[in-house]
Amino acid sequence: MNSRVRQRFRDATLDDVAARCGVSYQTVSRVANGSPLVAKETRARILEAIAELNYRPNLAARRLATRRSNVIGMMGTRVTYSGPAKVMIAIEESAKRRGYNLMFAAIERLTDSELGKAIGALREHQVAGLVLAARLKGKIDLIRRLCRGVPFVTLGAGVAPDVPSVVVDEKHGVRAATRHLLDLGHHRIACIAGPPGWPASKDRRHACAQTIRSAGFEPGPCVVGDWSAESGYKAAVQLLESASGRFTAIMAGNDHMALGALRALHANGIPVPGRVSVVGYDNLPESGFFEPPLTTVHHDFAWEGESCVEMLFRAIDRESVEAPFRQVQRPQLVIRSSTAAPGS
Amino acid sequence: MNSRVRQRFRDATLDDVAARCGVSYQTVSRVANGSPLVAKETRARILEAIAELNYRPNLAARRLATRRSNVIGMMGTRVTYSGPAKVMIAIEESAKRRGYNLMFAAIERLTDSELGKAIGALREHQVAGLVLAARLKGKIDLIRRLCRGVPFVTLGAGVAPDVPSVVVDEKHGVRAATRHLLDLGHHRIACIAGPPGWPASKDRRHACAQTIRSAGFEPGPCVVGDWSAESGYKAAVQLLESASGRFTAIMAGNDHMALGALRALHANGIPVPGRVSVVGYDNLPESGFFEPPLTTVHHDFAWEGESCVEMLFRAIDRESVEAPFRQVQRPQLVIRSSTAAPGS
DNA sequence: GCAAAAAATGTGAGCGCTCACACTAGTTTG
DNA sequence: CAAACTAGTGTGAGCGCTCACATTTTTTGC
Numbered sequence A, B: 001m002n003s004r005v006r007q008r009f010r011d012a013t014l015d016d017v018a019a020r021c022g023v024s025y026q027t028v029s030r031v032a033n034g035s036p037l038v039a040k041e042t043r044a045r046i047l048e049a050i051a052e053l054n055y056r057p058n059l060a061a062r063r064l065a066t067r068r069s070n071v072i073g074m075m076g077t078r079v080t081y082s083g084p085a086k087v088m089i090a091i092e093e094s095a096k097r098r099g100y101n102l103m104f105a106a107i108e109r110l111t112d113s114e115l116g117k118a119i120g121a122l123r124e125h126q127v128a129g130l131v132l133a134a135r136l137k138g139k140i141d142l143i144r145r146l147c148r149g150v151p152f153v154t155l156g157a158g159v160a161p162d163v164p165s166v167v168v169d170e171k172h173g174v175r176a177a178t179r180h181l182l183d184l185g186h187h188r189i190a191c192i193a194g195p196p197g198w199p200a201s202k203d204r205r206h207a208c209a210q211t212i213r214s215a216g217f218e219p220g221p222c223v224v225g226d227w228s229a230e231s232g233y234k235a236a237v238q239l240l241e242s243a244s245g246r247f248t249a250i251m252a253g254n255d256h257m258a259l260g261a262l263r264a265l266h267a268n269g270i271p272v273p274g275r276v277s278v279v280g281y282d283n284l285p286e287s288g289f290f291e292p293p294l295t296t297v298h299h300d301f302a303w304e305g306e307s308c309v310e311m312l313f314r315a316i317d318r319e320s321v322e323a324p325f326r327q328v329q330r331p332q333l334v335i336r337s338s339t340a341a342p343g344s
Numbered sequence C: 001g002c003a004a005a006a007a008a009t010g011t012g013a014g015c016g017c018t019c020a021c022a023c024t025a026g027t028t029t030g
Numbered sequence D: 001c002a003a004a005c006t007a008g009t010g011t012g013a014g015c016g017c018t019c020a021c022a023t024t025t026t027t028t029g030c
Helices: A014-021 A025-032 A040-053 A059-066 A082-097 A112-124 A140-146 A170-184 A199-214 A229-243 A255-267 A301-317 B014-021 B025-032 B040-053 B059-066 B082-097 B112-124 B140-146 B170-184 B199-214 B229-243 B255-267 B301-317
Strands: A071-077 A101-107 A129-133 A152-155 A165-168 A189-193 A222-224 A249-252 A277-279 A296-298 A326-329 A332-334 B071-077 B101-107 B129-133 B152-155 B165-168 B189-193 B222-224 B249-252 B277-279 B296-298 B326-329 B332-334
Touching (some): A059 B059, A082 A101, A082 A129, A082 B082, A101 B082, A101 B101, A112 A140, A129 A301, A152 A301, A165 A301, A170 A189, A170 A199, A170 A249, A170 A277, A170 A296, A189 A229, A189 A255, A222 A229, A229 A249, A249 A255, A255 A277, B025 B040, B071 B082, B071 B112, B082 B301, B101 B112, B112 B129, B112 B140, B129 B301, B152 B301, B165 B301, B170 B199, B170 B249, B170 B277, B170 B296, B170 B332, B189 B199, B189 B255, B229 B249, B229 B255, B249 B255
Parallel strands (some): A071 A129, A129 A152, A152 A165, A165 A326, A189 A222, A189 A249, B071 B129, B129 B152, B152 B165, B165 B326, B189 B222, B249 B277
16 A cells, blocks of 8 residues: 555556557657657557557656757746737747747846846756847846857847847837827827836837927927826826926827826816827727727737747757847837827 | 757756765755755855856756656636736746746637647646636536646636635625616616626626526626627627617626727717716726726736635645635725716 | 668667665764 | 764666667568
8 A cells, every 4th residue: 555645646658658569668759759760550559559548758758868848938027918918828829839838937027136037947947948028138148148058039129139039110110100190280299108127118208209309399298107007197197287288199108008198188178189189009909999099009919929939949940040130020000089180 | 079050058967066076966966955964064065066067956857756846837718818817927926936837828719629738738747736727617527537646726617616726706796796786776787798608707697687686676688798898899889779778787797898888888979877887897907097987896816826826735735635625705896987876 | 582771670878866775974872 | 882873975776758879670672
């Protein structure tokens, strides 16, 4: 009588299958790995035994022997927002299509030590590749050191010219949105920016300011939020108090903040787009149902995830990396009802 | 000269560290595992060498030897919605706190074969435990078979009395919301339900109908959506066309659909809550900024994730499972401005 | 029909770790 | 002061697999 309480169900191994078929474990291994060097009939017999014994290869053993794994790692800042979550799903899906699984490690703050811990944990699992979804600017040397020997792709911000990265040309999107506002006749455009520390915040804000300037106007007042609807609300209130009348449009750093702003304007009896136009960024599935439906920039998160995986596998498959180092997407403007000519 | 293109950087092993310190690999292993049976001075020397060589234990080898891993698996239906994503983040976080990592596997449809594949993939990685976030009703025997030998916790629906599960008492939340509507004087309450196939859809819908009946009224018309804002919009339009005037309030299956409904009412010139009250479910961070701010039921996703992990570890740690099989949360109603007495 | 080539199979070693022990030294104990 | 510990350390085997070969069997060419 075994004394262990929960008698761990022992899984079948190569040897079990081999014994049952009267062949060597190696032959079974060949079948398991799809090698063509097995007689047709033998293969059939073995496949049958595999099914009967419910044999599944022990990945730990395989990994130990090959020093490779079929896991890719993703490190990211807390992704409670819907966007990053979508990216993750897309990554998981396209990795699975290639026979890989995804292991996720979140970091709470962007410190060197958290970065080291997260990447370290992933590396301990011998991930075949890494998707890094965080602001890595200025940390590229650290990253190179941490990832030594493991191919990686960065997501969301060009880190260095020779680092494979998937980037969305946010400036392009914001420029389109700003021009849309300018074309409508707005030239006093306020801005609700994302929190400092996010490359997306800076990029979006700068692109907006630049576009306004190149049209010959001065950028309007700017308040920062933290991506949340609540912060957008507060920012808009602040804008209203400090700069009322000095703007006819608001560029929000994302749709959630735009929603908050919409609410603040409404609560203060300011018609949108009658007196103030609002544009967001991301094009959430629900943005078309805001009040009024939001003009925004469409950000394709699924594309991001897929591109990452594709790029990563280029690096994993060919042992050397010579493929293009950067894949860029230009997001498109989606015009709905939150924008109109000023004073219309 | 080695011919491999990318010379895989060989990581330091126990032996490397041991050689450098003049001790046996076993002693190093003891240090790595925090065994107290090592002389203080030896430990210091070894720790130093570990740091210098940047030694990290090879988890594949450890897993192979121990037949255990420090990975927990999560299987879920595609979690593009913000809720499930939050659950995942919470799981990842509390697992990490216990020294475990998370591997995620999504299923696209709830077929036996997809279920088998996803759980199989996770099992191949020798996960120490499994969080199952999907509708498992009726599939409990299959699940038991698939998970044989691996502790698991189901999330979101009580599957069977003896299956560990974390459930949110959605009926409780919906009852509170419905009573709130009844208290305000509504008794013709329409409903926008979630898609069939989700236990949450049925539970919410039934609880609503039941509460209305027990107050002596008949449940109003009901249309189903798919959780999206768009479907909520369409559902509300349909309600307006087919049953206009036959309801003074709408219970939406979630906040996104409530948002769509809000938009549809607005677009048709129906004041909320003036002529129709609306209540949602989930309490998204942005729901307070809808137009008008939404009365809804708060669903604590982070709690769900944490409870799962806690429960799972109870099963993993004690080898036998005798702990409570179910952990329940009663969500609270959050009253905002989308509800008021009818005709107010 | 027989050597040579090709196909099919088997063998040994080793991946890096942990387990169950065996061993050595110093410490207690009666 | 021998017996019985204890702390600290080392040894052998084995987890389940893959690699690089060695070996056997079958096919092929002339």
